[in-house]
Amino acid sequence: MKQAFYLFHTGRLRRKDSTVWFEPLVDETSHADGYDDTLLASIGDEMTPEWSLKRSDRNIREKRVIPIEEIDAMWVMTELCMNNRFFELLSRHQIPLFLVNYRGNVTGTWWPGQMAGESPVLLNQASSILKAEQKAYTASEIQLASVVNMRQVLRGHRYHGCPFGDSIAMLEAEIEQWDRLPDESARFLAEARCKKEYYTAIGSLLNPPWTFSGRDRQPPGDPVNAVISWLNTLLYGTVATEIARAGLHPGLGYIHSNRVNRQSLALDLADIFKPILADRLALTLFNRRQFSPTDFETSPDKDGVWLNRAARILVTREWENRIKTTLLHPVHKRSMNWRQIIRTDAICLRHFIDDGSDLQFFELPV
Amino acid sequence: MKQAFYLFHTGRLRRKDSTVWFEPLVDETSHADGYDDTLLASIGDEMTPEWSLKRSDRNIREKRVIPIEEIDAMWVMTELCMNNRFFELLSRHQIPLFLVNYRGNVTGTWWPGQMAGESPVLLNQASSILKAEQKAYTASEIQLASVVNMRQVLRGHRYHGCPFGDSIAMLEAEIEQWDRLPDESARFLAEARCKKEYYTAIGSLLNPPWTFSGRDRQPPGDPVNAVISWLNTLLYGTVATEIARAGLHPGLGYIHSNRVNRQSLALDLADIFKPILADRLALTLFNRRQFSPTDFETSPDKDGVWLNRAARILVTREWENRIKTTLLHPVHKRSMNWRQIIRTDAICLRHFIDDGSDLQFFELPV
Incomplete structure (x- = not known):
């Protein structure tokens, strides 16, 4: 069943084939209390930290791999870095992304082209x-x-x-x-x-x-x-x-x-x-x-x-x-x-x- | 005068106050031939590499600081990582962002809310x-x-x-x-x-x-x-x-x-x-x-x-x-x-x- 993914933990979102990789980051500026598993599906056992821009990164914890078919919508509630291919994947699969601040105001929305009204x-x-x-x-x-x-x-x-x-x-x-x-x-x-x-x-x-x-x-x-x-x-x-x-x-x-x-x-x-x-x-x-x-x-x-x-x-x-x-x-x-x-x-x-x-x-x- | 910024070099885009920081990255996967100054304005002399998620990064070259008032539109022609606050800044200033692949197809567009048609x-x-x-x-x-x-x-x-x-x-x-x-x-x-x-x-x-x-x-x-x-x-x-x-x-x-x-x-x-x-x-x-x-x-x-x-x-x-x-x-x-x-x-x-x-x-x- 598709579900929405709500990102409350600082990190990176990027595309890898037809999956989205969420790579939580830990450093002195982020919340060190971990992120909540119930808010982000954990699929597979791939635990190797890897990131196209950085080959080694001690601060990357284990990543979570989310097959695109499981995503209904993405909600970004925290500081997050996303790559262009991630957005392209969202567009191809008609998945919107909402940016929400701590007051609950939507500060921006990624509407895939075909969702902006036929x-x-x-x-x-x-x-x-x-x-x-x-x-x-x-x-x-x-x-x-x-x-x-x-x-x-x-x-x-x-x-x-x-x-x-x-x-x-x-x-x-x-x-x-x-x-x-x-x-x-x-x-x-x-x-x-x-x-x-x-x-x-x-x-x-x-x-x-x-x-x-x-x-x-x-x-x-x-x-x-x-x-x-x-x-x-x-x-x-x-x-x-x-x-x-x-x-x-x-x-x-x-x-x-x-x-x-x-x-x-x-x-x-x-x-x-x-x-x-x-x-x-x-x-x-x-x-x-x-x-x-x-x-x-x-x-x-x-x-x-x-x-x-x-x-x-x-x-x-x-x-x-x-x-x-x-x-x-x-x-x-x-x-x-x-x-x-x-x-x-x-x-x-x-x-x-x-x-x-x-x-x-x-x-x-x- | 406002101008469009065309990103052909792998790197990161993020918001810093009311400016956009472009931080080009160099590694074995990116084009090492540098990026073209004429395609990205160089403003000020701040050359200290800094990135909220990573305090030290040997691969970050000098960043470019772009005041938001100078940006008419952003065109992303390459692999790039962008943070949520960058998108919020684009939305606030009514700046669209186009993702374009090597064939010249627009694979996604960030339309600030108020630009999606009053x-x-x-x-x-x-x-x-x-x-x-x-x-x-x-x-x-x-x-x-x-x-x-x-x-x-x-x-x-x-x-x-x-x-x-x-x-x-x-x-x-x-x-x-x-x-x-x-x-x-x-x-x-x-x-x-x-x-x-x-x-x-x-x-x-x-x-x-x-x-x-x-x-x-x-x-x-x-x-x-x-x-x-x-x-x-x-x-x-x-x-x-x-x-x-x-x-x-x-x-x-x-x-x-x-x-x-x-x-x-x-x-x-x-x-x-x-x-x-x-x-x-x-x-x-x-x-x-x-x-x-x-x-x-x-x-x-x-x-x-x-x-x-x-x-x-x-x-x-x-x-x-x-x-x-x-x-x-x-x-x-x-x-x-x-x-x-x-x-x-x-x-x-x-x-x-x-x-x-x-x-x-x-x-x-x-």
Whole structure:
């Protein structure tokens, strides 16, 4: 099964035939605590340090060899050196690479040429967004799926004994009258009401000392928001990857304003999965007591809260484990992992754009 | 003045504050003949080898420090190692990076996020292409500018004593009746006739032993075509860069079919400049006797002719020198180098898309 590789350890990435070699480096400037095996697959037993530019290097520890077929995406979270042939290999195999800083901001993305939007599809996609009625319909379906999934997440918790009757009833009522909402702004207001109710309910599930009174971002102002923001960064990249694989352009969206340098379609579709993948996982991690207050750092100007390196690794590992779990897709009746489920939604949108096929986004079964 | 940097020598590229450090490496696998100073600016006198991952390295020769403000684009023509912070710096300063193999194929491109098409403009651009009349008009204006520039190049040679009367008259006649051509396919045929006449005339200017009987590409079948193809690769990247800087998407074009992974708008606008920049320069280089037959290599399957490393460096250096020369722009009445002239055409198209401003592409004054 393909998986994403998250690089938290300083080193080098280079191509060797149809594999990627990761060669971790140790010196006085890097973290000497080693890198986490669960974040980088170890394949084969080739342990000879070798590097095309340097024939001998005492600082290179054993390398890891990753067959290109196993890579879904590369995430570079640290100082890393990569060679041109590595990028060529990524391009040939349609693998994106994300550069992420410690605040969880994507500071650059390597999009293989064919993933930057197939031009004929791009024209269709733009055409669909330019048609006011199609744009409004698509946006409405995405928002509805997002609200339905908020309700499903709350329902899931109710089955575990949480008294969410009022919140669920409120979301229920909004969903019931969704199709009768007169226009776009009414739907935006309804979605905002649902989000508020949903986040209040979610916040009440948190065990002390952690608190959460709603989303607060760019920058996040507390530990819970910091973890959700980090997870959302991982979710956006995952959704953008699947959108691009479906041949659509991640930057042309239906809901999020088409501003410069925003992956607006990725932000759109991510809303469907945020309650299920990001919020639920954050809640689980906090309630499992996997964090201590020292895992979080406040920026010097008190303007934001960030995860420290250990917490970033922890959250990222749990994220990758979570999205590799499988589920019976309620419509396609096949067992799929979360990447495949997201891909199914992107392909569904692509078919809708191509020939007006039914638009039916993922709704979590409970 | 900004310039493109072309890396032909194995080494490392990394960020140091707001500069790029190029650290050439020497070992048994790299070319030991040194790298060419004209292809990499040497700024300052900092000669201390230093590298964040390696504190001491006998193989690092003196580094070159390039202030980011001087970089227009990076072209990687060899085995090179680049760090993540280097890519972040490129993204922040809107500098693309092209990976090119020895055959002149672009095997990957780093497009800074904001250069991948501002979404609102992308919608306008798509909308303009979706309107059949606007698409046909724009395509026609591009083709006409291309044919006019073929004529101008021939006229330039006539002033130097070449008897091109018939060819010029033929192009003249096609240009004169251009606006009366009934449809797109008539214009395509007219353009093809002009190209044939033009390339025959150009071929007659070549001194022996070189011959040229028309364009032959993917792969090029003879030395002259090989040089033109290499120059066209440099031209496409330069045009794509200026298109992206103008906020347009290089992949959504008017003439070249919007196929997957093709920079079709870059191919469109490059046609305006090919006669002036690529063909003329190739002719000059051959007639100045700057090549010997050993500068070209035939692929083992006899399926193509390629430039050797020295010839690639020679042609690239001459290209960069050529596009840095300035000219009085016939419309804007300002002295501009060729990058600025290409940018002016991209901005002109952007204004046409935005608000229907006049579309007037560059025509070479003679």
